[in-house]
Amino acid sequence: MASSSVKNITIIGAGMVGSLLSIYLARRGYKVSIFERRPDMRTENIPAGRSINLALSDRGWRGLEGVGIETEIRKIGIPMSGRIMHSISGDLTYQQYGEKDQAIYATSRGILNCEMMNLAEKNGVKIHFNERCAGIDLEHNTARFENTLTKISSSNSSDLIFGADGAFSAARLQLQLTTERFQYSQNYLEHAYKELMIPAGPGGEFQMEKHALHIWPRGGYMMIALPNLDGSFTVTLFFPFEGKDSFATINNPSECLQFFNRVFPDAVKIMPTLTEDFFQNPTGGLVTVKCFPWTYKDKMALIGDSAHAITPFYGQGMNCGFEDCTVLNSLIDQFDGDWNKILPEYQQARKPNSDAIADLAVMNFIEMRDLVGSPQFLLQKKIEARVHDKYPQKWLPLYSQVTFSSIPYADALANGRRQQSIMQEVMAMPDIDKRWDSSEVENFILQKIS
Amino acid sequence: MASSSVKNITIIGAGMVGSLLSIYLARRGYKVSIFERRPDMRTENIPAGRSINLALSDRGWRGLEGVGIETEIRKIGIPMSGRIMHSISGDLTYQQYGEKDQAIYATSRGILNCEMMNLAEKNGVKIHFNERCAGIDLEHNTARFENTLTKISSSNSSDLIFGADGAFSAARLQLQLTTERFQYSQNYLEHAYKELMIPAGPGGEFQMEKHALHIWPRGGYMMIALPNLDGSFTVTLFFPFEGKDSFATINNPSECLQFFNRVFPDAVKIMPTLTEDFFQNPTGGLVTVKCFPWTYKDKMALIGDSAHAITPFYGQGMNCGFEDCTVLNSLIDQFDGDWNKILPEYQQARKPNSDAIADLAVMNFIEMRDLVGSPQFLLQKKIEARVHDKYPQKWLPLYSQVTFSSIPYADALANGRRQQSIMQEVMAMPDIDKRWDSSEVENFILQKIS
Numbered sequence: 001m002a003s004s005s006v007k008n009i010t011i012i013g014a015g016m017v018g019s020l021l022s023i024y025l026a027r028r029g030y031k032v033s034i035f036e037r038r039p040d041m042r043t044e045n046i047p048a049g050r051s052i053n054l055a056l057s058d059r060g061w062r063g064l065e066g067v068g069i070e071t072e073i074r075k076i077g078i079p080m081s082g083r084i085m086h087s088i089s090g091d092l093t094y095q096q097y098g099e100k101d102q103a104i105y106a107t108s109r110g111i112l113n114c115e116m117m118n119l120a121e122k123n124g125v126k127i128h129f130n131e132r133c134a135g136i137d138l139e140h141n142t143a144r145f146e147n148t149l150t151k152i153s154s155s156n157s158s159d160l161i162f163g164a165d166g167a168f169s170a171a172r173l174q175l176q177l178t179t180e181r182f183q184y185s186q187n188y189l190e191h192a193y194k195e196l197m198i199p200a201g202p203g204g205e206f207q208m209e210k211h212a213l214h215i216w217p218r219g220g221y222m223m224i225a226l227p228n229l230d231g232s233f234t235v236t237l238f239f240p241f242e243g244k245d246s247f248a249t250i251n252n253p254s255e256c257l258q259f260f261n262r263v264f265p266d267a268v269k270i271m272p273t274l275t276e277d278f279f280q281n282p283t284g285g286l287v288t289v290k291c292f293p294w295t296y297k298d299k300m301a302l303i304g305d306s307a308h309a310i311t312p313f314y315g316q317g318m319n320c321g322f323e324d325c326t327v328l329n330s331l332i333d334q335f336d337g338d339w340n341k342i343l344p345e346y347q348q349a350r351k352p353n354s355d356a357i358a359d360l361a362v363m364n365f366i367e368m369r370d371l372v373g374s375p376q377f378l379l380q381k382k383i384e385a386r387v388h389d390k391y392p393q394k395w396l397p398l399y400s401q402v403t404f405s406s407i408p409y410a411d412a413l414a415n416g417r418r419q420q421s422i423m424q425e426v427m428a429m430p431d432i433d434k435r436w437d438s439s440e441v442e443n444f445i446l447q448k449i450s
Numbered sequence: 451m452a453s454s455s456v457k458n459i460t461i462i463g464a465g466m467v468g469s470l471l472s473i474y475l476a477r478r479g480y481k482v483s484i485f486e487r488r489p490d491m492r493t494e495n496i497p498a499g500r501s502i503n504l505a506l507s508d509r510g511w512r513g514l515e516g517v518g519i520e521t522e523i524r525k526i527g528i529p530m531s532g533r534i535m536h537s538i539s540g541d542l543t544y545q546q547y548g549e550k551d552q553a554i555y556a557t558s559r560g561i562l563n564c565e566m567m568n569l570a571e572k573n574g575v576k577i578h579f580n581e582r583c584a585g586i587d588l589e590h591n592t593a594r595f596e597n598t599l600t601k602i603s604s605s606n607s608s609d610l611i612f613g614a615d616g617a618f619s620a621a622r623l624q625l626q627l628t629t630e631r632f633q634y635s636q637n638y639l640e641h642a643y644k645e646l647m648i649p650a651g652p653g654g655e656f657q658m659e660k661h662a663l664h665i666w667p668r669g670g671y672m673m674i675a676l677p678n679l680d681g682s683f684t685v686t687l688f689f690p691f692e693g694k695d696s697f698a699t700i701n702n703p704s705e706c707l708q709f710f711n712r713v714f715p716d717a718v719k720i721m722p723t724l725t726e727d728f729f730q731n732p733t734g735g736l737v738t739v740k741c742f743p744w745t746y747k748d749k750m751a752l753i754g755d756s757a758h759a760i761t762p763f764y765g766q767g768m769n770c771g772f773e774d775c776t777v778l779n780s781l782i783d784q785f786d787g788d789w790n791k792i793l794p795e796y797q798q799a800r801k802p803n804s805d806a807i808a809d810l811a812v813m814n815f816i817e818m819r820d821l822v823g824s825p826q827f828l829l830q831k832k833i834e835a836r837v838h839d840k841y842p843q844k845w846l847p848l849y850s851q852v853t854f855s856s857i858p859y860a861d862a863l864a865n866g867r868r869q870q871s872i873m874q875e876v877m878a879m880p881d882i883d884k885r886w887d888s889s890e891v892e893n894f895i896l897q898k899i900s
Contacts, residue, residue, distance in 0.1 A: 173627075176636075181691075181735050185635035186626075241631075285631050 006298075006339050007031060008158040010143055012133050012171050014038075016109075017304030017321035018164030019116035023067045024329045026123040028337075033156065034120070035131040035145055037165070042114045053226040053234045054112065055080070055213070055315035056105040057403045063322025066329060069119055073112060077105030078227045084212040085372055090266040094212070095372075095381060098400045103211070104315060106226040133170035136161060138178060138296045160339060161300045164321075167287055169306030179296060189286040189311060189362070191221065191238050192247060196277045198270050200231025207270045208233065215372060216264050221245065222369040223264055235271070238286075238313075238369070247283055286311045288358050294347040298339040301346065303328070308354035313365040314402060316357050320409070324350055356409040360402060360416070380423055383436050387445055394449050395419070422448045456748075456789050457481060458608040460593055462583050462621050464488075466559070467754030467771035468614030469566035473517045474779045476573040478787075484570070485581040485595055485606065487615070492564045503676040503684045504562065505530070505663070505765035506555040507853045513772025516779060519569055523562060527555030528677045534662040535822055540716040544662070545822075545831060548850045553661070554765060556676040583620035586611060588628060588746045610789060611750045617737055619756030629746060639736040639761060639812070641671065641688050642697060646727045648720050650681025657720045658683065665822060666714050671695065672819035673714055685721070688736075688819065697733055736761045738808050744797040748789040751796065753778070758804035763815035764852060766807050770859070774800055806859040810852060810866070830873055833886050837895055844899050845869070872898045 009025055011018045014036035022032045056064075056077055064070040081103040082096040097104060117127060131145040134153065142157045163171020176182050201207045206227060208214055214225040214233070221240060225233040240246040245263075250256050253275035260268040268274060289309035294302040304321030328346050335341040371377040387395045398416035401407045407415075422445060426432065435441060459475055461468045464486035472482045506514075506527055514520040531553040532546040547554060567577060581595040584603065592607045613621020626632050651657045656677060658664055664675040664683070671690060675683040690696040695713075700706050703725035710718040718724060739759035744752040754771030778796050785791040821827040837845045848866035851857045857865075872895060876882065885891060 177623075181638040181737075183637055185637070187633055187635070188631040287631075 006159040006337070008033070009160045009162065010035065010156055010158040011162045011164050012143065013163070013165035013169075013304075013306070014113075014117055014120075014127050014129075015164060015166060015304070016113055016116060016318050017325065018162070019113065019120050020063055020067065020322060021162060021164060021303060021325050021328070022120045022125040023116070023123050024325055026120070026125050027067065028332065032120075032125045033158070034125060034127045035133065035143070035156065036127060036129050037132045037148065038129065040117075040127075040129045041110060042117065053228070053236075054107045054109050054318055055226065056107050056112075057315065057319050058405060059316070059323040059326075060319040062406065063319075063326050066326055067119070069115070073107070073115065074105070076111050076115075076229065077107045078210065078229065079103035079105055080211055080213045080226070082212055083372070084209055084214050086214060086216045086264075086266055088218075088263060088265065093378065095378070096385075098397075098404045102400075102404050104213070104403060106213070106228070108228065133165060136171060136174040136300065138174065138300055141299050160298070163300065163302045163306045164304050166305045167289055167309035169302065171300065172289075172291060172302055172306050175291070175293070175296060175300075175302070179293070183290075183292045185288075185290050186309075187288045189288075189365075190242070191240050191365075192283045192285055193312075194237045194239065194247075194278060194283055195281050196223075196235040196237060196271060197273055198225060198233040198235055198267070199272065204231045206231050206233075215368060216267060217369050217372045218263055219370055223267065224368075225267075235267070238365070241283075250278070253279070288362065290355060290358060292347070292351055294351070295343040298343055301343050307350070308358060310354075310358040311361045311365060313368060314357065314361040316361060316402065316409075320354060320357050323353075323406075353409040356413040357402070360398075360409065360413055376427065379433060379436060380427055383426060383441065383445075384419070384423065386437060387442065390442070391446070394446070456609040456787070458483070459610045459612065460485065460606055460608040461612045461614050462593065462619075463613070463615035463754075463756070464563075464567055464570075464577050464579075465614060465616060465754070466563055466566060466768050467775065468612070469563065469570050470513055470517065470772060471612060471614060471753060471775050471778070472570045472575040473566070473573050474775055476570070476575050477517065478782065482570075482575045483606065483608070484575060484577045485583065485593070486577060486579050487582045487598065488579065490567075490577075490579045491560060492567065503678070503686075504557045504559050504768055505676065506557050507765065507769050509766070509773040509776075509856060510769040512856065513769075513776050516776055517569070519565070523557070523565065524555070526561050526565075526679065527557045528660065528679065529553035529555055530661055530663045530676070532662055533822070534659055534664050536664060536666045536714075536716055538668075538713060538715065543828065545828070546835075548847075548854045552850075552854050554663070554853060556663070556678070558678065583615060586621060586624040586750065588624065588750055591749050610748070613750065613752045613756045614754050616755045617739055617759035619752065621750065622739075622741060622752055622756050625741070625743070625746060625750075625752070629743070633740075633742045635738075635740050636759075637738045639738075639815075640692070641690050641815075642733045642735055643762075644687045644689065644697075644728060644733055645731050646673075646685040646687060646721060647723055648675060648683040648685055648717070649722065654681045656681050656683075665818060666717060667819050667822045668713055669820055673717065674818075675717075685717070688815070691733075700728070703729070738812065740805060740808060742797070742801055744801070745793040748793055751793050757800070758808060760804075760808045761811045761815060763818060764807065764811040766811060766852065766859075770804060770807050773803075773856075803859040806863040807852070810848075810859065810863055826877065829883060829886060830877055833876060833891065833895075834869070834873065836887060837892065840892070841896070844896070 009030045009032050011022050011032060011034045014034045018034055022034055026032045061070050064073055082094055085093040121127060130148045132148050134144045134146045136143045141159060141161060142155050143161055144153065144155045146153050163169050165171055176184050198207060210227050216223040221238055223235060223237045225235045227233055242248050250259055256275050256278050260274060287309055288311055294307045303324045305317065310317050327349055331342045331345050384397050388397055398412060398419060401412035401415060426441060426445060459480045459482050461472050461482060461484045464484045468484055472484055476482045511520050514523055532544055535543040571577060580598045582598050584594045584596045586593045591609060591611060592605050593611055594603065594605045596603050613619050615621055626634050648657060660677050666673040671688055673685060673687045675685045677683055692698045700709055706725050706728050710724060737759055738761055744757045753774045755767065760767050777799055781792045781795050834847050838847055848862060848869060851862035851865060876891060876895060
């Protein structure tokens with residue numbers, strides 16, 4: 001229980017992170033209200049085409065374990081133990097993500113969010129839907145809302161406000177407009193994303209390997225696919241806005257088919273609604289948001305994407321937001337509910353790590369689209385895997401540090417850079433493709449690590 | 451005259467850049483209205499302590515020449531032909547800025563701005579004061595304003611809107627909130643500024659050399675002083691917010707005097723109002739703003755600080771904004787008033803250059819506070835000056851490229867980096883302090899340049 005005077009907490013946003021946070025707080029005895037801009041997705045249809053599947057990994061599971069819903073959620077996830085690269089000629093290459101028993105879990109954003117809202121309400125959290133945040137009086141802990149249906153304005157006062165309202169956060173905008181020295185950047189990639197679909201086969205079967213994340217790496221762009229429970233795959237094309245091969249050059253169904261037949265021939269055969277999906281679904285931008293501070297006195301804090309929106313290429317956006325909740329929860333213990341101490345510590349602890357995963361995500365985009373298919377890259381991964389197998393304490397691949405551990409992201413980034421510089425030397429060795437598993441190479445690496 | 455349908459132009463902001471732009475446009479026959487948030491500074495007192503003197507240099511003069519007011523303005527400027535470094539022990543070192551006849555001009559922001567508003571009105575520009583921009587309907591070329599005195603709201607429609615409303619631009623915020631893929635960053639330095647004062651001597655005389663910019667470089671921070679027409683100097687302390695020597699550690703007059711006596715002993719003797727100024731004047735943040743795009747279709751454009759707020763360390767903020775006007779003016783000629791072509795060309799031309807001067811300004815802060823006083827730095831400048839004197843076509847110092855030329859800032863930055871890497875090699879030569887003017891050193895440099 002809180003020892004400070006905080007009793008009522010308002011959360012802006014009933015997305016994944018806002019919902020999880022509300023459960024943590026409600027179980028500690030706080031009275032929690034959530035205000036969500038969108039309609040209740042449990043009773044209303046949400047528009048399609050913006051769902052980029054989630055890949056739950058260790059940090060996400062830890063967040064769910066903290067409120068005891070990991071078993072429930074695991075039932076709706078599909079384990080993907082590696083990635084399968086599709087070449088233009090249709091050759092498949094499999095690359096395991098971690099140990100044999102490790103996997104990331106493809107999970108439907110919609111189902112997960114609904115489950116978590118249900119659980120929040122079971123814990124006494126009140127969720128108000130269709131309430132758009134129109135501003136916050138930071139000094140007086142008061143948030144203003146406008147109902148998107150009735151247009152009625154209202155205001156809500158509480159002892160503490162969390163902004164969990166995503167990449168285009170109204171809470172963060174309030175900090176930008178009213179606090180001094182607010183550091184802020186929003187950077188868009190030159191690539192956008194477009195959601196497409198591979199339906200289930202005739203008997204509801206999966207038309208490609210189910211337990212893998214599929215990638216079509218093509219250099220300047222790429223396509224990925226993640227399995228859904230119903231046998232379908234959600235496909236996402238990451239593609240430049242402008243340039244030779246880009247959204248700007250595909251303007252009609254025939255141009256679309258021509259392009260897909262040329263570069264994704266194996267996929268296009270199982271994408272019967274390709275041209276409809278391509279022209280009906282929105283083209284989404286990919287933004288990285290960094291800001292600081294995340295908090296205002298002991299009155300407000302940002303959490304999840306509102307504090308650190310990242311690109312989806314490491315599959316860590318939600319996982320990072322859930323880790324925010326885990327860290328915040330342990331700080332509430334550590335400081336016995338004294339929010340004057342919790343909030344500064346929270347932002348100091350999380351800021352370097354969210355900056356690191358933002359950079360890692362952009363780096364992984366380059367790796368996925370440019371390198372994943374190349375023989376050199378696959379050889380390097382094979383050497384790293386061999387060193388890891390023999391000396392697991394000394395060499396944990398960067399992907400595993402990010403995905404299958406709770407090593408702080410900033411440490412993982414630093415470790416990864418050190419590993420990469422060692423591997424650059426290794427890959428420059430003469431005849432490395434012939435003696436990649438020699439004791440000489442092994443000793444070189446071991447010496448460099450220590 | 452404009453060949454397109456643009457007749458009425460609205461400018462938000464009657465600062466230096468908005469006023470100059472209005473004159474350029476009015477003289478071309480456009481009907482120009484300016485809406486300014488503040489009161490008319492020609493009739494009302496403006497609050498002190500936020501005036502950082504301006505240093506007009508070549509790009510600024512060129513902007514003024516374009517509307518024929520350079521002679522008028524030169525009368526209110528004080529030429530500063532170099533900088534004078536003050537050491538702790540009171541030793542003075544003089545460093546000339548460029549050629550003997552070159553100088554930057556200390557100019558009062560207030561006087562210059564008033565002169566330019568007068569001239570704007572003489573050219574038929576209507577300036578509305580106390581009108582705060584409350585938002586812009588970009589699609590319909592309509593800006594909303596709220597009068598800060600009467601609280602009456604109004605809206606203004608025109609054919610084209612310019613946002614010349616400074617570092618905290620309402621026009622830019624509109625782009626951030628409503629346009630897709632808006633790239634944006636605002637970054638504050640860890641240093642702030644505080645305006646202080648050295649009054650005129652008993653007979654109105656200057657108490658330090660009049661034709662110089664005075665610097666007290668002290669490593670982690672610095673103080674500068676620029677002359678005013680009345681014999682006084684406006685002093686600015688650039689000082690960290692936090693840390694050992696910082697605003698956070700100076701909390702009363704005795705701490706203030708103790709600090710100034712320790713690090714600025716020669717200055718403190720001629721600063722009788724030091725402690726009053728220190729605690730009454732605001733502590734101002736130093737922000738760099740970068741964004742893109744600067745324009746919305748052929749309907750709106752940002753100009754000056756609203757598009758590219760920079761730190762004051764190269765004395766280029768206003769000069770850069772005036773250069774925006776010069777470039778825009780020549781593009782109006784080039785495209786015969788077709789704003790569909792002018793605006794895209796304007797932002798493409800100016801963006802790399804405003805990015806470059808932003809980076810140069812921050813680099814110059816480091817140079818001014820850390821290096822300017824060191825013997826190594828002075829030797830390096832002496833070598834560069836010698837090479838420049840003998841081979842003026844081959845070696846123009848970076849400071850001169852930025853200050854006394856119209857070389858695009860981006861080119862100056864690239865040239866400066868190349869020069870710096872050559873000079874690093876030169877300064878690493880053994881006994882360079884003894885043979886700095888040898889033909890060997892000279893030949894080494896000449897060979898590197900070509």
